[in-house]
Amino acid sequence: MSQSRKLRVAVVFGGRSSEHAVSCATAASVLAAIDNEKYDVIPIGITREGKWVLESADPDRLALTAHHTPEVNSEAAAVVVSNNPEQRRILTAEPHATPPELGSVDVVFPLLHGPWGEDGTIQGLFEIAGMNYVGSGVLASAVGMDKQYMKLVLSAAALPVTPYVTVLPREWEADPEASREAVEALGWPVFVKPARGGSSLGITKVADRHGLDAAVQHARSFDPKVLVEKAAVNSRELECGVLQRPDGGADASAVAEITGYGAHEFYDFAAKYLGEAGVTLDVPADLKPEVTDQVRQYSVAAFEALGCEGLARVDFFFGRDGRLVINEINTMPGFTPSSMYPRMWAESGVDYPELIDRLITLALSRPTSLR
Ligand SMILES: Nc1ncnc2c1ncn2[C@@H]1O[C@H](COP(=O)(O)OP(=O)(O)O)[C@@H](O)[C@H]1O
Numbered sequence: 364m365s366q367s368r369k370l371r372v373a374v375v376f377g378g379r380s381s382e383h384a385v386s387c388a389t390a391a392s393v394l395a396a397i398d399n400e401k402y403d404v405i406p407i408g409i410t411r412e413g414k415w416v417l418e419s420a421d422p423d424r425l426a427l428t429a430h431h432t433p434e435v436n437s438e439a440a441a442v443v444v445s446n447n448p449e450q451r452r453i454l455t456a457e458p459h460a461t462p463p464e465l466g467s468v469d470v471v472f473p474l475l476h477g478p479w480g481e482d483g484t485i486q487g488l489f490e491i492a493g494m495n496y497v498g499s500g501v502l503a504s505a506v507g508m509d510k511q512y513m514k515l516v517l518s519a520a521a522l523p524v525t526p527y528v529t530v531l532p533r534e535w536e537a538d539p540e541a542s543r544e545a546v547e548a549l550g551w552p553v554f555v556k557p558a559r560g561g562s563s564l565g566i567t568k569v570a571d572r573h574g575l576d577a578a579v580q581h582a583r584s585f586d587p588k589v590l591v592e593k594a595a596v597n598s599r600e601l602e603c604g605v606l607q608r609p610d611g612g613a614d615a616s617a618v619a620e621i622t623g624y625g626a627h628e629f630y631d632f633a634a635k636y637l638g639e640a641g642v643t644l645d646v647p648a649d650l651k652p653e654v655t656d657q658v659r660q661y662s663v664a665a666f667e668a669l670g671c672e673g674l675a676r677v678d679f680f681f682g683r684d685g686r687l688v689i690n691e692i693n694t695m696p697g698f699t700p701s702s703m704y705p706r707m708w709a710e711s712g713v714d715y716p717e718l719i720d721r722l723i724t725l726a727l728s729r730p731t732s733l734r
């Protein structure tokens with residue numbers, strides 16, 4: 364790479380998952396904060412239908428509010444990732460020359476949540492293309508996305524998870540009564556979730572067996588594989604950020620707590636993203652030092668158990684009885700400046716532009732494939 368040119372970062376956002384709008388909002392924040400002296404940004408949007416386009420770098424157009432749901436512009440010029448690892452280029456998909464603003468890419472920053480973004484599929488594409496990218500690789504992304512496999516891997520590493528039942532499509536279709544009985548054995552209330560969901564979409568809290576079928580149907584509309592979990596009652600909800608170091612080890616951030624859900628029964632989509640009154644976050648969480656230490660230690664252990672890279676956020680339930688369990692690990696956590704992950708790192712002394720910078724630097728030094 365010549366000294367004269369800036370590093371080229373392709374910021375990829377939008378996408379086919381139900382978290383399209385959230386991803387656009389994240390991109391708006393990253394585009395506004397990224398160091399333009401150091402990086403040339405190529406904004407790549409993926410439409411809800413999966414078309415890749417050269418998007419605008421205007422953060423305002425992509426912001427998410429209660430009154431505006433941003434969306435990638437499907438009218439923009441289509442682009443593709445070259446599958447030739449010697450090129451490492453983004454090419455126009457239109458029948459004319461590649462515009463000069465495109466070209467070879469030094470690092471890709473996939474700001475995508477959910478399926479086709481956080482689940483290893485797009486990571487596989489970047490591996491094929493020989494491109495360096497921010498965040499976890501194929502396996503850790505796939506395991507982190509699938510709550511069933513995430514729990515299997517965490518349990519194998521002796522990390523505590525909430526009791527659960529998996530409801531596979533064939534099980535629910537052939538013998539729903541067997542699934543109902545397995546759920547009954549967990550004890551009520553339960554949380555019913557799409558196995559590979561995110562942003563709380565498709566999740567229902569169910570008080571007793573009467574609500575179960577509708578909740579399973581709802582979750583199945585997001586993912587045919589469903590997880591039913593015993594509810595963590597009388598629990599506090601804690602989160603911790605993990606950031607890889609250049610030496611390959613990982614550090615844990617300050618711990619945060621979601622102290623109020625506003626008018627909502629749990630931390631659902633509206634509570635998370637629509638800035639509603641009464642949703643309160645506490646950074647750092649008011650905890651005994653030994654609890655904070657345990658959370659941070661479990662977070663790094665979870666990151667390593669899955670073989671994560673770059674960043675992850677690990678979420679916990681902390682019972683009034685002192686029990687700490689991992690709810691989930693997110694390999695591409697919410698990443699606007701007001702999201703938990705950046706706020707926890709800010710509390711630990713790493714501000715938003717620096718976080719972006721560190722992640723890009725890590726990705727640049729990361730070997731792709733087995734190299
Ligand atoms: N087992 C549970 N006990 C108590 N609350 C839960 C449980 N599972 C989920 N929740 C609530 O639902 C929210 C979303 O669930 P989560 O599993 O984190 O899904 P997502 O991947 O969509 O964020 C949690 O932040 C929490 O408020």
Ligand SMILES: [Mg+2]
Nearest residue numbers: 562563678691
């Ligand atoms: Mg969650």
